[in-house]
Amino acid sequence: MTTAPAATAPATAPAALAVRDVTVRFAGLTALDAVSFTVEPGSVHAVIGPNGAGKSTTFNVLSGVYRATSGTVHLGSTDLTRLAPHRIAGLGIARTFQNLALPPHATVADSLLLGRHRLTRSGFLASGLRLPSAAREARLHRDRVREIAEFIGLEKELELPAGILPYGKQKLVELGRALCMEPQVLLLDEPIAGMTADERRRVAAVVADVRDSLGISIVLVEHDMGVVMRLADAVTVLDFGRRIAGGTPAEVQNDPAVVQAYLGTQE
Amino acid sequence: MATLEIRELSVGYGPVRALRDVSVDVPPGAITAVLGGNGAGKTTLLRAVSRTLGFHRGTGTGTIRFDGRSLDGLGPAQVVAAGVIQVPEGRQVFARMTVADNLRAGALGARGGRKETAAGLDRVHELFPVLAERAHQRAGLLSGGEQQMLAMGRALMAGPRLLLLDEPSLGLAPLMAARIAETIQEINATGTSVMLVEQNAAIALRLASTAYVLDVGEVALEGPADELAASDEVRRRYLGVVDETAAEDATQAVAGPSRSLSRWSA
Amino acid sequence: MSEAMPDTAQEPSVGPDAGAKPAPAGSGRTLTGPLRSIRTYLWLAGSVLLLLFPFYLDRFWLQAGLFAMAAAIGAIGINLLTGSTGQLSMGHAFFLAVGAYGYCILAGESSTENGHELSGLGLPTWLAAILAVLLAGAAGGLFSPIAGRLRGAYLGIATLALIFIGQHVLFNAGSLTGGFNGRAVPPLSLFGFTFDDTEVVVAAVPFQASEKLWYVALAALAFSALFARGVLRGRPGRALNAIRDHRIAAGVMGVPVARYRAGVFVLSSMYAGLAGVLLALVFQRTVPEYFGMVLSLEYLAMIVIGGLGSVAGAVVGAAFVTLLPQVLTHYSDSLPLVSAPGTGGLTPGEASRYLYGAAVVAVVLFLPGGLTRLKKPGEKK
Amino acid sequence: DTGGGAETDKTGVKTGEGVTDSKITLGALTDMTGVYASLGKSVTQAQQLWVKETNAAGGICDRQIELTVRDHGYDPQKAIAAYTELEPDVLGFAQFIGSPFVAAVEQRVDGQDKGIVLPQAWSANLLGSEYVRVIGATYDVETINLIDYLLAEKRITEGDKIGHVYFEGDYGENALAGSQHAAKEAGLTIVEQKIKPTDNDMTAQVSALKQAGVKAIVISAGPRQAASLVGVAAATGFNVPVVGNNSAYAPQLLATQAGKALQKDYYIGSSTLPIGDAAEGPAKLAKAYAAQYPKDGLDNGVIAGYNAASVFGEALKKACESKDLTREGVGKALLTIKGFGADFGISHDFTDPAAPSTRETVIMKPDAKTPGGLKVVRPAEVAPAAESFASKS
Amino acid sequence: MTTFIELLLGGLSIGSVYALIALGFVVIFKATEVVNFAHASLLLAGGYVTAVLHDDIGFWPALGVGIAGAAVVGSAVEFCVMRRYRGSDHSVLAIVTIGVDIVITTELVRRMGTEVLSLGDPWGDDVVTVGGVTLAETRIAAFVAAALLITVFLLAFRYTSWGVSMRAAAENPQTAALMGIRLGRVSLSAWAVAGALAAVAALFLTVFPTPGLERATSFAALKAFPAAILGGLDSTTGALVGGLVVGVTESLATGYQSDLSFLGRGIGDLAPYLVMVAVLLIRPAGLFGTKELARV
């Protein structure tokens, strides 16, 4: 009851994330219909599509919040399909939420520290008895949290309750919390929604930096095509739960089906 | 005279000063855009108008008049009764209620009778067909965008005279964002004034006749939308111009704030 | 912000406010030098005072204090559950019972008390005490299938079942519990020193059970409080708050939700168990009627009065709730408008119930963070 | 602190805790805000009345009596605390409601405190202590007498089934011991129905007993349960006699729906005459009590309380004669009292701590016309089965 | 066999009383998501008013006043207490209601003293007998009342704007306010209604076969907790079903206790809780309660 799932230090070359024929049905509707795609190690893979296409559902399956009705998800050789969320997190898959999911009264620092959960050990006993191990651990990870906070530009907000931050900042906290999990695969659900252009630039840059400096895979759901087109190495397009296109940004952008279903004829 | 006039509005949350002497006009039948970065105070501004600052332990000074009538001292419900309807930031749908009930909740503030409500419902359904399909699904299970549509539809049910939109295009796919833009124009065409808080400055400035730019709680720029759209400041910070650079920045991470993060080993 | 939940895992009187509202920027965990030193002095003075009480107070007050300390331990336990994890529990009395009776059964010899064949294992009492606490934890563990799955109010009422089951067992499992008679509680003895009524004179003060037990209780309380604070401010505390604030997100962040819910339930049961053992030692005989729903409700009242989620809050609340009636009855003669029972007018019993009820309401109303927030003014709704 | 600090006053009377040259302090641990509030109120007020009268008559041993009352609201923690609080300052306790709590302090009483405690409870489990003395027949004995009454009246005979509805806890279970003994003696079968003090609706119990075909019902519970039981039985045309222990009746019930039914075929046993009885003792007390507490109704708690107080008083007088008002002194004195209390219709004998102070029971019947709502149908008697019965196993 | 039928019907009849009480919990929970521990005291209040008045003004008027009175007390609680806590956490509020309950109950019990008050209902101890099974008229009345009221509320919640506003306000006060919902009014009305319901429940809880209203009556109200929970705290249907299940379980467990004696006697009170726990194990939100949303 007191031990955390084993931490897996990110392997230098993270494994590929393979989604195979994943179908998700809810009473009466099929949110995902035999969707397959593969996220190459260390790449940014964008998942786009109209509202209600099934992007977040995909994330929910990848992070264990939903059980796939059929199909499989593998990270390298490990099968994630039936794992509980915390086990999947234990394997180094981190995500942000499209609708914020931050404890409003916990400080940003605490929220970020929560991200370290899988990497830390000390359970009820150790923390209760304040064993030196726990203290050492806490120090170590607080430092890392500060490092990450500086990296995404939250150092000033660390001691504030997340709830009072403006929307955009709260999204950053979520990103930070996910980074604090030292993930192999990072799932970002609309990370720059609700930001001004230059804020988007910063976050886009952060995302790029993360990929480059940590070499981890990133799955990105975003409606800002500009950013998607330039960040993504590969794109998967969903519509009504079906995969209607996939490939390099360029290919996708000119795919008539995509234009028709998603982009529209933009000015 | 202006439909909504905000004068010397200052708002603080405890020690935090969110707005300083902000004055904004929303002329009758016009669309007024409010731009600004994170924490600029846009949402706070809307809260002040809808008088929901209390929910956040915020307090304000200054005057807000709607049709010459002062809104100070009114409760949120009375503001709604006056015809000022807000689409709050972050959707805020009633997750455990069905889509249909969410729309009914929206109609509670409506001044019209049954017939208007029914008509309103049809209009919302034709705008957002998915809301009709999902009438009996719990709103919390909708996708983000669908929820955004619901939030919008819910506000329309009230038959607003002044519509306050806090980032209506948030999380909407390009097509749907465009659709919302049209909708806003339609509503506006039927005589509803609109105050539009948008991050998607491109859309906002295209729709709006006048625009304000908030910067850390103060009005930094204001004027006719097209003029602002032309100004460098706005082009650089709020308009599409960025996205190209964003690309470069992104690809060969050179942008100011970004630095590299060492890999964690422990 | 209707999910607004008190912040937790904080030092008694410092730290961001425990009220259901965000702390104003700046009120960090850090404290300015002088303030801190003042507090340390206060703590020191307080502890010394506590250590000296047995030399000055009579048995009645000591006993009242013992009840309060036992209650404090139990309150800390339920605060871990309700305050920090948002899991309401009304079954706390049950786990107190497990602790109390567990101790009697483990430590007591098999015997016959008016008609009842009582079985007991006759273990060394200190061992029995520890095992009793573990037993309470185990009982909590047995309930974990439910504790792990239910949330908030549902768990609250579900745990009511424990009370009724508990009472039923206490009354019917005569050979273990002694039925309605309860069981005699074997006095605790450590390293050959027995905490019973045999008189020991210390510095010209006759030490009896209460005097001796005082120090046991003090030690137990100190340990429990520090332990709880460690938990709350550490990794488990954050996990628990995360579960309280956003269950799904917590899971996605790698927190095994059901496991932690069950875990904290077990932990709080162990706290209750410890409180039970202490109470038994003070009562010197277990009384089945005691472990009823009213007791559980009192514990809930304690943590709210003291301040949800904060350890010091639990302690203060426990002291308030347990001592209030005692003080009132004791000084009923000298109190205005409170008159001795049987003379008509407001009896002390009633007066204390009014006050206690009103206190619960008023404290939450005027000090959203509970009594322990008294020191942090300038926070009004 | 076992009266060791005993000193001797000028008249040569040894004194200890709770006794000064001018004053004797007694304690009363009662319940005026809890489940037994009605009992507690009557008992306490009656005892305060006794104190008033005694003091008016010059007190005992040239000392005024003082009664310190603590209301524990039937809460164990408060009860124990109250005992601890008063114990050092009182000679003994003229009242202690809540047998579980009495049981809880019994060790301390016998072991060190050694002050007399007179519980307002009639559970045989309280017997056997020199200091904790039950006044009147214990519930088991009382129950035997009640069943004996049914037999004597030919309402039941050998081979019959009788139902017994009883409280969980010492009261009910002690009574059950009695009924089982009586059943063994008379060749009856007991159909048990255990209930909890929170049960107020006896419908299910009645149907069960009806189906079991019982010929009579014994109820060892509170007034409410008795009322419901009798009411339901009558309403459903299940016409069997019902007998109840002294704690199973309160005159307030006559005002309720069950009033009629209660007066039909319900009988209560008790170790005192009813307060409304014509006999001199009750009559005098009733008058004085009504004068003192005009607002409050009369019930048997009044007699129980007054009786207990006067027992204590008697012990004090005897102790005074033997010039020893210490706790031991009073304890010894009590052990010499026998044949006391005739003016309430029963004579008590306190010489044997292991036995109840009497085995007699007065059988009474609810009656709206008499004050206190009870009239005697059979004066104090001991059933043979009760004579032979040894309370403690 | 008739035993079974009789116990069953008896259980159903007392169950409908529990259902009425449970409905009170449900109303408050729907409107505020707070478990209202003060309900028992509202019940006491309603019963008390009825009891003291029926002699002078007759039963039905007295009942009317009692219902109104309890409604007033309920509103007072909302206005003086609950309203001030808007935004506080729900378990805190639940505990606050405990405080409220203590105060009100103490006051009422003080007034009642040691009396056992009858409510002067018209049914008295009359019974109807069908096929050898007798039922108290009061209980038939209770059943009718429960069924009626619960249907009414079912419809009210589903089809009136009151129901919608109530749920909206409960789920997200701020947004509800943005919809023009007057939060104060909504919760006030909810508490008033809960009070009124409590008064009705008080009537059936204290008339024959139970002796009458007195200090211990509020304990009986506790039995409605398992009822409300196993039905689902936010479901009116749940309240009815839950109430009946509890009543029947209790009645059967009591009636057949001699056959169940291996469990120890007197499991009558225990049984409902065991059933409740069993149900919750399978359906953590009760039989008809709305499940927790599992979407992010």
Ligand SMILES: Nc1ncnc2c1ncn2[C@@H]1O[C@H](COP(=O)(O)OP(=O)(O)OP(=O)(O)O)[C@@H](O)[C@H]1O
């Ligand atoms: N738990 C659920 N129960 C029922 N329907 C669901 C559930 N989760 C998702 N859905 C439905 O499945 C569809 C896909 O939802 P999803 O959130 O994946 O869309 P999305 O691609 O993320 O859209 P958006 O861009 O608007 O966020 C939606 O129509 C949604 O209503």
Ligand SMILES: Nc1ncnc2c1ncn2[C@@H]1O[C@H](COP(=O)(O)OP(=O)(O)OP(=O)(O)O)[C@@H](O)[C@H]1O
């Ligand atoms: N409840 C609150 N308590 C304290 N400070 C707050 C609260 N809400 C907002 N603030 C502060 O007020 C300032 C303005 O916030 P506001 O939400 O109005 O910004 P915004 O322009 O809406 O930002 P965004 O575009 O990200 O939504 C920010 O500095 C924020 O930290």
Ligand SMILES: CC(C)C[C@H](N)C(=O)O
């Ligand atoms: C009925 C009561 C006066 C006696 C009961 N045994 C008690 O607890 O005191």
Ligand SMILES: [Mg+2]
């Ligand atoms: Mg989505």
Ligand SMILES: [Mg+2]
């Ligand atoms: Mg905003």
